[in-house]
Amino acid sequence: MPRSKRDKKVSLTKTDRKGLEHKQKVIEEIQECTEKYPNIYVFSVDNMRNSTLKYIRNEWKGSKFFFGKIAVMKLGLKNADVSDELIERLEGQRGLLFTKEDKVTVCDWFKEYSTEEFARGGFKAQETVVLPEGPLPDFSHAIEPHLRKLGMPTSLQKGIVTLIGEYTVCKKGQTLTPEQAKILKLLSRPLAKFKVNVECCYLKDSGFESIIKVVDDSKKSLKKSMKAKDKIATQKNGKKAKKSDESATMVIEAVDSDDDVELDENEEDSDEDMENSD
Incomplete structure (x- = not known):
């Protein structure tokens, strides 16, 4: 079938896809780093933020960080x-650090360094945040409609954003929704913590050494899937048991109705016998 010249592929993203050349470049850079740097560390990141990772890269200018596709x-x-x-x-959300610094220096620096970040949707709240009833002078009157869209019971009273009643933004242990995360950001309440965890290293002098014992991400996902399957199985078994109970009650009712019919027939026979005897 002939293709129309008017048919054009329109990309909705502003960023270009990184092709095979970029991947090959990363592979070559890693190979160069293995020859240049004596020590290699595998690390994971809690509450990943690109801006904070850029700051760490600037602090460790003599070293090289790689955080991207694991396969590459x-x-x-x-x-x-x-x-x-x-x-x-090197599995899951992990990266590589090539450096000339020794293990003690690397571990001590990353152990001490952490920054507070604004939580995002899907994050488990570490504390309960409750706003009392009354005015919110930190907010401009122009943002009041946006606060109502996010679920906050607000109104404008004499040009001041005011809470109509007490409002619980989040509870401890609750998984945040995107709306709750936006409210916490507007309130300047950072609940998340950016942290780099150095898990293991390979030193040319002493070889491989494990620093933190971690559970494999694949095992975690397997456990989650198994739990989900068990939950579905219990639900199905519950439904089957309910159906069997319903069918059992129907059988009992049917048996009871048959007994009634037999009794009625016996009564008719006894009436006929009485008439014949008369």
């Missing part, structure tokens, strides 16, 4: 003189 990073380490245990630990 593994290809870079494949032919290098690196322990297989290090490559196996």
Whole structure:
């Protein structure tokens, strides 16, 4: 079928896709780093933020960070003189740090460094946030309709944003919705904490060393899927049991009705016998 010249692919994103050339470049950079730097560390990040990671990169200018596709990073380490245990630990949301600094310096720096960040949707709240009834002078009158859209019971009273009643933004242990996360950001309440966890390292002098014992992400997801399957199975079994109970009651009712019919027939026979005897 002929294709129309008017048919054009329109990309809705402003960023260009990183193709094979970019991946090949990353692999080559990792291979160069394995020769240049004596120490390699695998790290994970809690509450990842690009701006904070950029700050850490500036603080560690003599080192090299890689945080991207795991498959690409593994290809870079494949032919290098690196322990297989290090490559196996490179799973999930993890990155690589190539540096000349020793283990004590690296671990101490990242142990002390952490920053507070605004929570996003899906984050579990670490505390309960309750707003009392009354005026909210920190908010401009122009933002009041936006606050109502987010679910806050507000109104304008003499040009001041005012809470009509006490409002609970979030409860401890609750998973935040995007609306709750936006409200907390407007209130300047950072509940999340950006933290880099150094999990293991490969030192050319001493070899592989585990720093933090971590559960494999694949095992975590497997446990979650198993729990979900068990939940579905129990629900199905409950429905089957309910159906069997309903069918059992129907059988009992049917048996009772048959007994009544037999009794009626016996009564008719007895009436006929009485008439014949008369």
